[in-house]
Amino acid sequence: MEKEYVLVINPGSTSTKVAVFKNQENILQQNLSHTPEVLEKFYKVAEQYQYRRDIILDWFRTAGFETTKLKAVVARGGLLKPMPSGTYQVTDEMIKDLQIGVQGEHASNLGGIIAKSIADAVGIQAYIVDPVAVDEFDDIARISGIPEIKRRSLVHALNIKAVAYRAAGQLNRGIKDLNLVMAHLGGGISIVPLRKGKIVDANNANEMGPFSPERTGGLPVGDLAELCFSGKYTLTEVKKKLLGKGGLVAYLGSNDARVIEERIQQGDEQAKLVYEAMAYQVAKEIGAMATVLEGKVDAVVLTGGIAYSKMFTALVQERVAFIAPVILQPGEDEMIALHEGLERVLSGRERVKIYEEEVKSGMKTFDEILKMAKERGPKTIAVAVAQDIEVLSAVNQAKKLGIADAILVGDAEKIKDIAAEENMDITQYEIIDIKDIQEASRKAVSLVSSGKAHLVMKGLVDTSIVLKAVLDPEIGLRTGSILSHAALFEVPGYDRFIMITDAAMNIAPDIQGKKKIIENAVQVAHALDMDLPKVAVICAKEKVDPKMPPTVDAQTLEEMNKKGEIKGCMVGGPFGLDNAVSEEAAEHKGIQHPIAGKADILLVPDIEAGNILYKSMVFFGRTKNAGVIVGAKAPIVLTSRADSDESKLNSIALAVLMASKAGL
Numbered sequence: 222m223e224k225e226y227v228l229v230i231n232p233g234s235t236s237t238k239v240a241v242f243k244n245q246e247n248i249l250q251q252n253l254s255h256t257p258e259v260l261e262k263f264y265k266v267a268e269q270y271q272y273r274r275d276i277i278l279d280w281f282r283t284a285g286f287e288t289t290k291l292k293a294v295v296a297r298g299g300l301l302k303p304m305p306s307g308t309y310q311v312t313d314e315m316i317k318d319l320q321i322g323v324q325g326e327h328a329s330n331l332g333g334i335i336a337k338s339i340a341d342a343v344g345i346q347a348y349i350v351d352p353v354a355v356d357e358f359d360d361i362a363r364i365s366g367i368p369e370i371k372r373r374s375l376v377h378a379l380n381i382k383a384v385a386y387r388a389a390g391q392l393n394r395g396i397k398d399l400n401l402v403m404a405h406l407g408g409g410i411s412i413v414p415l416r417k418g419k420i421v422d423a424n425n426a427n428e429m430g431p432f433s434p435e436r437t438g439g440l441p442v443g444d445l446a447e448l449c450f451s452g453k454y455t456l457t458e459v460k461k462k463l464l465g466k467g468g469l470v471a472y473l474g475s476n477d478a479r480v481i482e483e484r485i486q487q488g489d490e491q492a493k494l495v496y497e498a499m500a501y502q503v504a505k506e507i508g509a510m511a512t513v514l515e516g517k518v519d520a521v522v523l524t525g526g527i528a529y530s531k532m533f534t535a536l537v538q539e540r541v542a543f544i545a546p547v548i549l550q551p552g553e554d555e556m557i558a559l560h561e562g563l564e565r566v567l568s569g570r571e572r573v574k575i576y577e578e579e580v581k582s583g584m585k586t587f588d589e590i591l592k593m594a595k596e597r598g599p600k601t602i603a604v605a606v607a608q609d610i611e612v613l614s615a616v617n618q619a620k621k622l623g624i625a626d627a628i629l630v631g632d633a634e635k636i637k638d639i640a641a642e643e644n645m646d647i648t649q650y651e652i653i654d655i656k657d658i659q660e661a662s663r664k665a666v667s668l669v670s671s672g673k674a675h676l677v678m679k680g681l682v683d684t685s686i687v688l689k690a691v692l693d694p695e696i697g698l699r700t701g702s703i704l705s706h707a708a709l710f711e712v713p714g715y716d717r718f719i720m721i722t723d724a725a726m727n728i729a730p731d732i733q734g735k736k737k738i739i740e741n742a743v744q745v746a747h748a749l750d751m752d753l754p755k756v757a758v759i760c761a762k763e764k765v766d767p768k769m770p771p772t773v774d775a776q777t778l779e780e781m782n783k784k785g786e787i788k789g790c791m792v793g794g795p796f797g798l799d800n801a802v803s804e805e806a807a808e809h810k811g812i813q814h815p816i817a818g819k820a821d822i823l824l825v826p827d828i829e830a831g832n833i834l835y836k837s838m839v840f841f842g843r844t845k846n847a848g849v850i851v852g853a854k855a856p857i858v859l860t861s862r863a864d865s866d867e868s869k870l871n872s873i874a875l876a877v878l879m880a881s882k883a884g885l
Contacts, residue, residue, distance in 0.1 A: 224292035228339065229559050230277065231297040232331040235260070237273050240556040241286060245564070249284055250556060253277065266326045267319065270334045277335065294340045295563040296332030297379070297555065298352020300324035302580040306355045306382055306420065308562045308573055311337040311347040315576040324354060348573070350562030351379040355420065359884045360747065362422040362513075368785070376411050376423040383558035384524040384550045385415055386565070391548060392520065400514045402507050402544070404537070406527035407553070408476065409436050412506040414513040421884065422513050424506060427464050431502035434476035434527075437467030438502065469495065478527050485532075500536035507541045515672070518545040525553055583751035583821075585718060587711050587845050587871050590749070594624045594874035597881035602627040602858070602873065603674035605665035605690070606658045606682035608635035610643060612860070615869035616678070617645055624874055628674055630665045631681070632656045658682045659690075666690040669855045670698055675880040678858040678873070691853050698853035703727065705738040705852055706859075707745045708835050709875060711845040719802065720745065720754075720822045721838070724831030725859075726850065732774050735824060736787055739778065741851035742822045743790045745875070748882040756782075757801035757820035758794025759830070763812060765795060771826035778824075791816060798823070798834075839863075847871035849879065856880055 231238040235257065240250040253276055255269075263269045281288065298309070299319050309315065311333045319330045329352065336347035355378035365372045381403050389396040401415040409426030410433040424430030424439075432438040440463075449459055462471070470476045472495045473484070484492040511518050521541050527533050528551035538547045565571035584590050602616060607629035613636070619625040629636055629647070633654035640647040655661040662682055668674040677698075679687045691698050706725035709718050722742040727734055739756055746754035758775035765772045775794030782792035793816035800807040804818030825831035838844045846868050850857035856876035860869045 224290055224345070226286060226291050227560060227563060228277075228281065228291055228294045228336075229296070229556050230294065230332055230336055231555050231559065232273060232328045232335070234328045237277065237331075238556060239277055239280060240560075241281070241284070242560045245560075247556060247560070251280060253280060265322075266328060266330055267322070267334065270331050270338065273331060274335045274338050278339065288339065288343045291340075291343060291345055293345055293348060293563060293567065294336040295348045295350060295559050296336035297329045297559065298349035298354065299330030299332060300327045301352055301354040301576065303356035303374070304352070304354050304576065304580050305357055305574070306351050306378060306418070307579075308348055308350045308566045308571060309576050309579075310573050311340075311349060312576055315349075318576075327353075329353065348563055348566070350559050351382050353378065355382075357419040357421060358423075359421045360882065361884065373425065374420065374423060375425045375427070376413060376420060377405055377407075377553075378420060379555060379558050379562075380524065380553045381405060381411070381413055381415070381420065383561050384522060384553075385418070386561065387550055388520060388522045388548050394519070399519045400517050402510045402514070402518055402521045404503060404507055404521065404523050404525075404528075405553075406503070406523060406525035406533070407433070409433050410438070410503060410506075410525075412503070412510050414510040416514055416884075422510065430506050432468040432499055434469045434478065435465055435467060437463045437471070469499065478530055478533060482530065482532050496533070497536055500533055501540070504537050504540035507537070508544065511544050516544075520545050520548050522548045522550055524550045526551070528552070583717065583746070583754075584749045585711075585716060587847070587874070590847075590871065590874045590878065591622065591624065593750075594877040594881075595622060598624050598877045599626050600675035600877045600880045600885065601625065601673070602676055602678045602876075603665040603668040604629050604631070604678045604680050605662040605687050606680040607631040607652075607661075608639060609681040610639050611866070611869065612678065612680045613639060613645060613647070614643070615860070615866060615873060616650075617647075618866070618870050619873045619877075620649065622870075624877055626650070627678075628653065628665075628668055630655055630661045630668070631658075632661075659686055662687050662690040663693065663696060666693070666698060667696040670696055672885075675885040676856045676858065676876045678876075679860065684859055687857070687859070688850075691857060698855055698857075700852060700854055702741065702852040703730075703734060703737045704850055704857075705741045706831075706848060707742050707851050708838075708846060708848045709745070709871075710838050710842075712838075712842070713844075715802075717821060718749065719820070721831060721835055722822065722824060723828065724825065724835035725828070725848075727828060729827045732777055735774060735778060736781060737852070739787055739790065739792065739822070739824055742824070743788075744851055744882075745849065745879060746821060747789060748875075748879040751821060754790045754821040755816045755819055756790050756792045756822040756824055757796040757816050758792065758824045759798055759801060760795035760826060761797070763795050763797045763800055763810065771795065774826075790822070793817075794824075796820070845871065847875045849876050851879070855883070855885055 227242040229240040237253045240247050301318050319333050333349050340347035356374040358374045363372050396418040403413040405411040410431045411426045413420050413423045429439045481496050566573045602625050608631045616627045628651045630653045633652050705723040708721045723738050760771045765776045772795040779792050781787050793814050800812050801820040807817035856879040858872045858876050
């Protein structure tokens with residue numbers, strides 16, 4: 222029996238939209254309503270799934286279809302853990318999080334649960350596409366202005382991504398080859414910079430950005446605070462003013478753009494001013510998001526219901542056309558967007574994603590690092606003094622794997638001679654002929670500081686010469702932090718990476734130096750998707766002893782972390798090496814600490830301890846490893862001749878992930 226249909230499910234608070242697709246056509250669609258009286262019987266949203274599933278199946282069969290002819294079921298995703306965009310297979314792990322409401326209860330949580338139940342019964346797969354939980358923000362975009370409030374990724378990812386794919390098709394380009402500014406113009410207005418297919422920032426339409434038909438957008442915060450504490454309004458009333466009774470409704474008494482335009486045509490000057498102000502604010506926000514993309518914008522895309530308006534889109538276009546060509550993709554259709562997401566996977570144009578692989582806290586193997594570097598790359602390496610056979614080999618391997626490209630700076634004749642001897646094709650690389658090693662190092666660094674490359678790699682040159690260029694105030698990559706070395710190890714028998722810092726740069730750091738070394742290492746951990754890495758401050762003993770200053774530093778660093786002076790991680794110490802990495806050893810010594818035996822990052826007291834530990838891991842342990850210099854504006858790969866080819870490749874991949882995380 223031919224499987225030819227796709228069932229699309231989109232649960233809402235009081236109804237469930239359903240549709241049947243055959244090939245690319247929506248052949249039947251229905252909105253199945255649910256009365257409040259029926260829904261009130263269920264204590265939790267997840268408990269509604271059997272009720273809603275049975276109604277869907279009754280509708281489907283009554284319409285003359287058989288579930289045995291389904292080839293897939295796709296549904297709206299719910300409030301899952303923060304996750305990258307994409308089409309996901311519904312797994313048992315995802316179902317658990319949907320059932321418990323890991324980020325809250327919402328009707329959309331039912332989508333995956335119902336889809337999997339129907340799909341399992343006939344032996345097919347269920348999927349969700351771009352749920353509300355999609356979060357691809359750059360870290361820099363999360364900073365709000367006060368630590369108590371974090372900017373969050375709350376955006377209509379499903380429609381934005383679907384429209385972005387259509388715009389990419391219109392431009393005959395791949396979505397990962399484009400930088401777009403997307404403007405969703407609806408009851409709320411979201412403006413999104415889409416960098417190479419990722420939503421790296423956005424205004425939360427409920428709280429920020431332009432005012433819209435019924436929302437205020439961003440407001441002068443001082444005046445808003447006075448309004449809140451004026452005694453005239455309750456919290457509920459203020460929230461209603463912001464969301465539901467703001468924007469066009471507040472000024473003109475209507476949220477219907479068509480009504481407003483009719484009033485404008487009849488000569489209503491107030492309506493004209495307010496409507497033009499909304500377009501002005503939209504254009505201004507588009508301009509702001511263009512700066513996120515550093516002005517490298519391929520197109521501005523206007524979508525949503527208001528994008529049908531020729532008057533409104535013209536008002537926006539006249540202000541933003543200088544940025545990039547404007548593409549109109551009016552309207553939104555979640556059912557079509559869900560089906561398109563599924564078809565991208567079924568046709569092989571896009572890889573299906575597995576929820577538990579995408580949301581787990583941190584990569585755990587170099588295979589995962591290489592895989593993610595390929596997805597998040599490629600990035601361009603500026604190789605300083607590139608006439609080095611081992612470095613060229615590592616760069617060439619990274620190129621073949623799709624992880625990185627390179628600009629080779631150095632003696633062009635020697636570079637070509639090495640390539641010829643090794644039968645290595647380097648015609649694919651840009652070569653900049655500079656024979657002086659200091660000038661070649663400066664040029665490589667300047668390529669990164671100018672944005673033409675994303676990371677620096679040392680070739681046949683002393684480390685000190687490269688670092689001198691990195692720290693050069695004119696062309697360098699200074700940040701105000703210190704440079705430190707982070708070494709990453711994949712240790713057999715451990716369920717996580719172990720990072721050692723600092724084994725190569727800082728000889729005997731003081732307390733402030735150690736703080737900055739931790740902060741640098743945490744950047745590396747975050748690039749590996751570790752949400753809250755555990756930092757163990759390693760000493761010769763696990764008790765504070767005034768005669769052993771490193772133990773006192775350890776205690777101080779832990780206190781600084783608790784006070785919020787060291788962020789993005791958990792710091793503890795002093796620890797001995799054994800009870801930092803072995804839960805059994807920690808238990809044996811009676812150490813009760815959330816980091817004991819579970820450390821991700823080992824902060825060593827000085828360069829001698831770090832270097833000995835590092836080399837012991839490499840030469841005695843034969844452990845897979847990578848290393849990178851952190852603390853500059855871009856990652857720096859400084860490999861040595863003693864490093865294996867595998868280690869060099871791993872180091873490049875790690876640096877690519879760091880460059881991606883930094884938005885380079």
